[in-house]
Amino acid sequence: RIEFSGREFALAMDPQQRVFLETAWTALEQAGYDPQRFAGAIGLYGGATLSGYLFNLFSNSHLMQTVGQFPLMLGNGREFLTTRTSYLLNLRGPSVNVQTACSTALVAVHLASQALLSGECDLALAGGVSIRLPLKGGYLYQEGGISSPDGRCRAFDARAQGTVGGSGVGLLVLKRLEDALGDRDTIYGVIKGSAINNDGADKISYTAPRIEGQAAVIRAAQQVAEVDPDSIQVIETHGTGTRANS
Numbered sequence: 283r284i285e286f287s288g289r290e291f292a293l294a295m296d297p298q299q300r301v302f303l304e305t306a307w308t309a310l311e312q313a314g315y316d317p318q319r320f321a322g323a324i325g326l327y328g329g330a331t332l333s334g335y336l337f338n339l340f341s342n343s344h345l346m347q348t349v350g351q352f353p354l355m356l357g358n359g360r361e362f363l364t365t366r367t368s369y370l371l372n373l374r375g376p377s378v379n380v381q382t383a384c385s386t387a388l389v390a391v392h393l394a395s396q397a398l399l400s401g402e403c404d405l406a407l408a409g410g411v412s413i414r415l416p417l418k419g420g421y422l423y424q425e426g427g428i429s430s431p432d433g434r435c436r437a438f439d440a441r442a443q444g445t446v447g448g449s450g451v452g453l454l455v456l457k458r459l460e461d462a463l464g465d466r467d468t469i470y471g472v473i474k475g476s477a478i479n480n481d482g483a484d485k486i487s488y489t490a491p492r493i494e495g496q497a498a499v500i501r502a503a504q505q506v507a508e509v510d511p512d513s514i515q516v517i518e519t520h521g522t523g524t525r526a527n528s
Contacts, residue, residue, distance in 0.1 A: 294339070294358075296336065298360075298412070298413045301451050303370060303371075305411070306453055310455060313467070314468075315455070320405065321404075322375075323403040324404070325406040326373050326378070327378045327390040328364050328407070328408065328409050329360065329382070329386035330411045330412065334415035338415070339358065364378060364379050365377045376403060378390075384520065387408070390409060391454060391456070391476070399458070405457050406456040409453035411450070420433070423444075428445050428489075430523065434446065442523045442525055442526070445523045445524055474509060475506030476506065477506055478499065480495070
């Protein structure tokens with residue numbers, strides 16, 4: 283059982299941290315694992331976007347005086363996201379904040395998988411959260427930017443003009459396959475292999491991915507997974523809907 287005071291929970295904490303904590307609890311519960319009784323180490327790898335809630339708190343001078351800056355920092359700094367959750371859920375494995383922009387959640391899954399394979403933990407939670415505040419709001423379109431001029435994202439479409447931001451949270455419970463089979467866990471999917479890299483400086487601009495870099499990391503993941511490219515039937519991609527310049 284986890285309890286918060288109204289001031290700490292409702293006022294001083296970024297909703298991203300609360301929702302991340304709730305989702306971690308739900309994920310473990312659905313997987314059938316109680317951290318208080320689990321004999322091994324449970325790791326946590328995740329990340330969040332910059333807290334928009336904190337800007338609202340700084341404008342509330344009364345709250346700043348009554349709560350104090352330190353609790354506000356702990357409740358809104360994304361560097362405390364995973365360690366707070368690990369503390370409240372009694373997770374004793376590695377607790378690592380991941381910040382790689384759009385790839386944060388996938389990189390968290392990769393790092394969690396590596397930690398399981400190396401024996402750093404026996405169970406791992408991995409994912410991310412992004413809640414944009416205010417919840418009801420828009421954006422100022424700027425020509426040449428990544429945002430869509432009409433509020434619609436048309437991925438892989440000749441009419442693509444930009445992307446649209448959103449909010450969400452997702453966490454996976456990961457375990458070594460042989461252990462999951464031995465414990466007769468419910469298995470929704472198997473990660474055969476993963477890889478990460480970086481484009482370096484050899485690309486058109488900082489925000490533009492390099493084709494050669496993407497091809498290299500895909501090839502590395504296939505080699506780790508020992509998967510024949512001809513056997514792949516479905517590919518899921520990151521469709522931003524931004525214009526492709528030839």
